[in-house]
Amino acid sequence: MLHIINKSPLSNNSLDSCLRVAQSGGDILLIEDAVYAATTGNAFEGKIREALEKFKIHVLQPDLEARGLADRIIAGVSPVDYGGFVDLTTANNNCQSWL
Amino acid sequence: MSEGNSIKKFMFVNRKAPYGTIYALESLEVVLITAAFDQDVSLVFMDDGVYQLKKGQQTKGIECKNFSPAYRALEGYDIEKLYVDKESLEARGISEEDLLVDVTVLGAAELGELMNQQDVVLSF
Amino acid sequence: MSTIDVGGKSYETDEEGYLVNLSDWNKDVANYIAQTENIEMTDQHWEVINFLREYFEEYQIAPAVRVLTKAIGKKLGADKGNSEYLYGLFPYGPGKQACKIAGLPKPTGCV
The missing domain is CATH 1.10.10.370 (DsrC protein, C-terminal domain)
Structure with missing residues (x-):
């Protein structure tokens, strides 16, 4: 299953809830303001490092670049472009866009 | 989608409190519409979404429609799979007895498993 | 917004003829709406x-x-x-x- 998150984890608990409920082995894609979660030095970094043991975590590169953070991606998080976004949705049986 | 009788598993994940935003009411409307098309519908209430089911809502003072009685009508629509996240209830000091409908309380792992089994998962 | 007139009173309805204010309803209004739908109430x-x-x-x-x-x-x-x-x-x-x-x-x- 693919989980898509689009809110910063420091202002919204979607990512927290997703990490708590999602089944291990699933894909998590961080887009829009959720890309902040994928950057080093962010208060959420520890949780992402922990989550990397359970999930495949992806981040949408254009959203990272737009925010000036392309050089601060946490090791283990994989950047994807829009084509990669589409590949993730087709590779999974179902998908949830968390609000 | 073209076969007239294909039944899909729809899960609605409700994570917002009822009156501050329109999400809870919109979700309820979509749920009722989906049920009218004879689909397999289940509802999850987690995070602030559990507040949607709190007994005793009185909205006169805020001049909003109190839509909480409609959750009790879901049974008549054959929507009987109502799941509530245990941890979200606990974090808000709410127990199963405080809720206005019968629900199944589940832990995170069980919720995640159910989520994986769906054809369509919609967030509200 | 449209209105219907029943018994000298005016009631607001939407463009399809549904009452806007639920509290406006009474038996006379019901009979009037039924008539516009060609239904004789039994x-x-x-x-x-x-x-x-x-x-x-x-x-x-x-x-x-x-x-x-x-x-x-x-x-x-x-x-x-x-x-x-x-x-x-x-x-x-x-x-x-x-x-x-x-x-x-x-x-x-x-x-």
Whole structure:
């Protein structure tokens, strides 16, 4: 299953809830303001490092670049472009866009 | 989608409190519409979404429609799979007895498993 | 926004003829709306209208036709809880027509 998150984890608990409920082995894609979660030095970094043991975590590169953070991606998080976004949705049986 | 009788598993994940935003009411409307098309519908209430089911809502003072009685009508629509996240209830000091409908309380792992089994998962 | 005039009073309706304010409803208004729908109200009609009003009072929604049919069957018996009977009373659909006469909003999911 693919989980898509689009809110910063420091202002919204979607990512927290997703990490708590999602089944291990699933894909998590961080887009829009959720890309902040994928950057080093962010208060959420520890949780992402922990989550990397359970999930495949992806981040949408254009959203990272737009925010000036392309050089601060946490090791283990994989950047994807829009084509990669589409590949993730087709590779999974179902998908949830968390609000 | 073209076969007239294909039944899909729809899960609605409700994570917002009822009156501050329109999400809870919109979700309820979509749920009722989906049920009218004879689909397999289940509802999850987690995070602030559990507040949607709190007994005793009185909205006169805020001049909003109190839509909480409609959750009790879901049974008549054959929507009987109502799941509530245990941890979200606990974090808000709410127990199963405080809720206005019968629900199944589940832990995170069980919720995640159910989520994986769906054809369509919609967030509200 | 349109209005209907009944007994010297004016009531707001939406463009499809549903009452805007649920509290405006009374039997005269119901009879008037029924007339515009070419329905002559009988005891059988009133039984359904009253049932709908009670349902709305309890759940705050207008039931979908399938739900209404089932609930009527439970309360008034199987001979009334079926589409033939309800469409016989309200030819353009018990959801649409009966809800309008009962002063309720159009049922959710009813187009």
